[in-house]
Amino acid sequence: MKIEILNHTGGVKAFLGGFSTEELSAKIEACKSGECSCNCDPEMMQKIESIDLATVDGGATITITGDVDAQTLAPMMQNCLIGEHQ
Numbered sequence: 001m002k003i004e005i006l007n008h009t010g011g012v013k014a015f016l017g018g019f020s021t022e023e024l025s026a027k028i029e030a031c032k033s034g035e036c037s038c039n040c041d042p043e044m045m046q047k048i049e050s051i052d053l054a055t056v057d058g059g060a061t062i063t064i065t066g067d068v069d070a071q072t073l074a075p076m077m078q079n080c081l082i083g084e085h086q
Contacts, residue, residue: 001082002059005070011048012070014077017059024053024060027080038080044068 002017016024028051031040048066064073 003074003077003081005074005077007070008063011063011065011068012073014062014064014070014073015056015059016062016081019060019081021053021055021060024062024081028053028062031080036080038076038083040076040080044072044076 001019003014005012005014027036030036032045034040034042034045047068048064050065052063052065054061054063
């Protein structure tokens with residue numbers, strides 16, 4: 001499991017090694033509805049305009065558009081995505 005999160009124009013882009021888009025999609029939906037088992041922040045979710053998932057070699061990428069930055073999202077994503085795998 002590996003997560004790389006970078007700022008990019010209008011939001012952030014993340015590479016998630018060892019994850020499937022299906023698994024990530026389910027976690028994203030849980031965060032959007034406020035039913036996640038981790039510390040997703042409803043206020044943060046409101047700042048996000050769109051979340052695009054793509055499958056790549058060795059994992060998936062997520063492009064998040066909105067008023068967000070890597071520094072803020074990285075700890076949340078680490079906790080929500082990797083915390084359950086430890």
